[in-house]
Amino acid sequence: MGQKYVYLFSEGSGAMGDLLGRKGANLADMISLGLPVPYGFTITTEACRRFYDEGKQIHPLISSQIEDGLATLEQITGKAIGHPTRPLLVSVRSGSSISMPGMMDTILNLGINDKTAESLAYQTNQPAFAYDSYRRFIQMFASIVLDVDSSLFEEELLRMKDIAGVTRDSDLDADHLADLINRYKKIVSEETGHCFPQDPIEQLMKATGAVFDSWYNQRAMIYRRIHKIPEHLGTAVTIQEMVFGNAGVNSGTGIAFTRHPSTGEASLFGEFLLNAQGEDIVAGIRTPSPLSLLQDNMPVVYAQLKKTAHKLENHYRDMQDIEFTVENSRLFLLQTRAAKRTAEAAIKVTVDMANEGLISRDEALLRINPSNLSPLLQYTIDPHSVLDLLGTGLGASSGAATGIIVFDAEEAERLHRTGLSVILVRPETTPEDIHGMVASDGVLTIRGGVTSHAAVVARDLGKPSVVGCESFTVDLEERRLHAGDRTLNEGDVITICGSSGQVINGEAPLVPPRFSDEFKTLLQWARDRKTLPVLASVNSPREADLSRRMGAEGVGLCRTEQMFKDPHRLGIVTKMMLAHSAYERRKYLNQLIPIQKDDFCGIFRAMEGKPVTIRLIDPPLHEFLPNAEVLSLEIERARVAGDTGELKQKIALLERIQILHESNPAFGHRGCRLGITYPEIYECQTRAIAEAALDLKREGIHVYPRIIVPLLSHTNEMLAVRVNVLNTLEQVYTQYCDRMDIPIGAFMELPRACLTADRIVEYADFFVYGTNDLTQSTYGFSRDDAEGKYLAYYLDHKILQDNPFVVLDQEGVGQLIKIGIEKGRSKRPGLKIGVCGDHTSEQQSVLFFQNEGLDFISSLPHRIPMSLLSAAQAAIHTEKAPVPTTKQK
Ligand code: PEP
Ligand code: MG
Numbered sequence: 020m021g022q023k024y025v026y027l028f029s030e031g032s033g034a035m036g037d038l039l040g041r042k043g044a045n046l047a048d049m050i051s052l053g054l055p056v057p058y059g060f061t062i063t064t065e066a067c068r069r070f071y072d073e074g075k076q077i078h079p080l081i082s083s084q085i086e087d088g089l090a091t092l093e094q095i096t097g098k099a100i101g102h103p104t105r106p107l108l109v110s111v112r113s114g115s116s117i118s119m120p121g122m123m124d125t126i127l128n129l130g131i132n133d134k135t136a137e138s139l140a141y142q143t144n145q146p147a148f149a150y151d152s153y154r155r156f157i158q159m160f161a162s163i164v165l166d167v168d169s170s171l172f173e174e175e176l177l178r179m180k181d182i183a184g185v186t187r188d189s190d191l192d193a194d195h196l197a198d199l200i201n202r203y204k205k206i207v208s209e210e211t212g213h214c215f216p217q218d219p220i221e222q223l224m225k226a227t228g229a230v231f232d233s234w235y236n237q238r239a240m241i242y243r244r245i246h247k248i249p250e251h252l253g254t255a256v257t258i259q260e261m262v263f264g265n266a267g268v269n270s271g272t273g274i275a276f277t278r279h280p281s282t283g284e285a286s287l288f289g290e291f292l293l294n295a296q297g298e299d300i301v302a303g304i305r306t307p308s309p310l311s312l313l314q315d316n317m318p319v320v321y322a323q324l325k326k327t328a329h330k331l332e333n334h335y336r337d338m339q340d341i342e343f344t345v346e347n348s349r350l351f352l353l354q355t356r357a358a359k360r361t362a363e364a365a366i367k368v369t370v371d372m373a374n375e376g377l378i379s380r381d382e383a384l385l386r387i388n389p390s391n392l393s394p395l396l397q398y399t400i401d402p403h404s405v406l407d408l409l410g411t412g413l414g415a416s417s418g419a420a421t422g423i424i425v426f427d428a429e430e431a432e433r434l435h436r437t438g439l440s441v442i443l444v445r446p447e448t449t450p451e452d453i454h455g456m457v458a459s460d461g462v463l464t465i466r467g468g469v470t471s472h473a474a475v476v477a478r479d480l481g482k483p484s485v486v487g488c489e490s491f492t493v494d495l496e497e498r499r500l501h502a503g504d505r506t507l508n509e510g511d512v513i514t515i516c517g518s519s520g521q522v523i524n525g526e527a528p529l530v531p532p533r534f535s536d537e538f539k540t541l542l543q544w545a546r547d548r549k550t551l552p553v554l555a556s557v558n559s560p561r562e563a564d565l566s567r568r569m570g571a572e573g574v575g576l577c578r579t580e581q582m583f584k585d586p587h588r589l590g591i592v593t594k595m596m597l598a599h600s601a602y603e604r605r606k607y608l609n610q611l612i613p614i615q616k617d618d619f620c621g622i623f624r625a626m627e628g629k630p631v632t633i634r635l636i637d638p639p640l641h642e643f644l645p646n647a648e649v650l651s652l653e654i655e656r657a658r659v660a661g662d663t664g665e666l667k668q669k670i671a672l673l674e675r676i677q678i679l680h681e682s683n684p685a686f687g688h689r690g691c692r693l694g695i696t697y698p699e700i701y702e703c704q705t706r707a708i709a710e711a712a713l714d715l716k717r718e719g720i721h722v723y724p725r726i727i728v729p730l731l732s733h734t735n736e737m738l739a740v741r742v743n744v745l746n747t748l749e750q751v752y753t754q755y756c757d758r759m760d761i762p763i764g765a766f767m768e769l770p771r772a773c774l775t776a777d778r779i780v781e782y783a784d785f786f787v788y789g790t791n792d793l794t795q796s797t798y799g800f801s802r803d804d805a806e807g808k809y810l811a812y813y814l815d816h817k818i819l820q821d822n823p824f825v826v827l828d829q830e831g832v833g834q835l836i837k838i839g840i841e842k843g844r845s846k847r848p849g850l851k852i853g854v855c856g857d858h859t860s861e862q863q864s865v866l867f868f869q870n871e872g873l874d875f876i877s878s879l880p881h882r883i884p885m886s887l888l889s890a891a892q893a894a895i896h897t898e899k900a901p902v903p904t905t906k907q908k
Pocket of ligand 2: 789792
């Protein structure tokens, strides 16, 4: 019989997700649990792959298996496709092994044609229902299979509602619907040159091919790219007997979440539309009512739904998103899947489930992707501020976002590329808008509920969103948003709050995040479970204090140049950088050092008893120098104004800037190069560190300073700085009549340093990897240019799988790290090695650091939760599969 491409629901199982797609596998599973699922069969993902192999043709072997599946379905249901008195209608749904909500196509009511529509009308005695199903099918089939523009049907529908004098689709009567069907068929003939197909088998085969084909539509490809879903998976197609939520007032359709998808609250939550089909909710074209509508109208069905939801959650041990239909007071389940949820909900659900005993603590820690925590680490609207409220919709995805209003996805993408924050405002979003949603900071829709496409995708992307803001209207032609009697134009600034649903005029004041009890619990579990110490990269006492409260075990990196970024300090640093002589430099250093000493004291205090690693200054020079172009303009202005004093001074400044100008500041006169050529800078900094430490020691405070030398490439650089630092330390010790152990380490961020680590270690007491610069220098990429110009293309075209500045490139950069560790520890067993850089809060990178036997990771304060969770996950993974490390005991 050849390979099996079609599985009846009773032949499948929950474990067959790769073959049957998540939807097909879960439907099979629900059948075996004895739940009320309309029967059907699934065409496998292998059939999809073969479809593409055969040049987008369904192989005869597969079509004959589809016909066999259909024959069995006909037997089981006692109906037949195209039958004049017992017509079987089916849905044709997509479903990959990883759920991609709304990204591929679905066709409902297939099998309906001129004849079966009449028989359905006669049998049910509800002609309006039969014709409504037919007109929906024509529109779906024509737009998905025959490529007819869907808006042609929408316009006709609006026209017909006008003629009938009704506002809701469901208020059209049978005569109007019959008329509409004729108009729809006319559109099809005009657009395709053919009559609308009447043969149900032809409909079925074409629909199946079109659903396979939708695997490569634009929105699905973008979704896969964002979520790193492999292209080769393909989609399965599920054919299922139709049940009708549009069969009258005892029917309806809904979506139920076993817990709240925005807050995680442990109670059934969902939405319901009376007398409607599923697509109406998902597409956001009608704003549904809360599930209480079902509870009020059909309490027995509601109770059954609640029980079923509980059963499914226990079975899958995860929060479910269930699609259901009620046909004449009978409940049917159409789908269940792990629910998309906000980061806030994900944490509450996971911690609650672990506390309920449904999952273990390790499972709870593994279930949260650290990168998904970022919305929780964002600022929210200050609850005490006075807001200029424009209106309130439904808060669908938490967090606050401020940006300019943009009315279409393309414009959102374009403006985002120029560095602007944008809020995408749409009547409703469709899956085609996904690229605009990715580019936006937040999403606002006028229609749709919290289970609409906009809401589901925004939650998935971690973007704040407000939906169903029905007091607003959008004029897409004029590009205006009307909020009551106020009008906003494209480009005006608004703030949206995805928790409260508020839409605010202008920029609203924001406050730092507050962690929920569940979040705190999860972080505590992470701290208890991890083995790799997590330190903080801080530049001020306030940050040190905050980091310590979050559980940082010391400071892994204090970037001393960042301490000079406030305007007062910056002025002195700029003068120091522009100085012509060591004497002049010392003058400005003497102003800077007391300020820096105060900061060091604050950081040491906040981190009492913990190590504090301070990096000697590593200024990318251009960040501290005035902008030459602006200065040239000012010179012109001074010339015109005839201000000779100012003119002379500015010209001298410009000349100095031109002398200091670097073609490539990323690899310029910075780091230890600056410290070696201008030794007084490092000398003064060392003095400030040692004096701060000894002052606190006198107060009885336990301080553990370490000094680290940036941007080394040669052991002689390490030696030169070490000599300077040691001499300075000795002078301070003599002055204080006291001393302490201050190790001097090497910041490993250039390939040559890694390759010659056995030489560098001769003068270094410890190593810290700087994976940001190590990535730049290994690739020869300047990060700003790469991320701003070509990296997006590289990722789109799979030249690179990941952005190497986010996910550590283990193959290249990782190899240099390994070499450095091996060479360093070969000369100095037990050498302490840490890592700083943006990779220390990324899951896979932290696992690599753990496996390579590093002694600590250090992250920015707001990323510490991600690092803690990544480290806990790394500990769990390495325990499960121990990996040999290069760490020497
Ligand atoms: C690094 O290069 O990884 C690093 C931590 O230093 P910075 O980001 O300050 O260049
Ligand atoms: Mg660096």
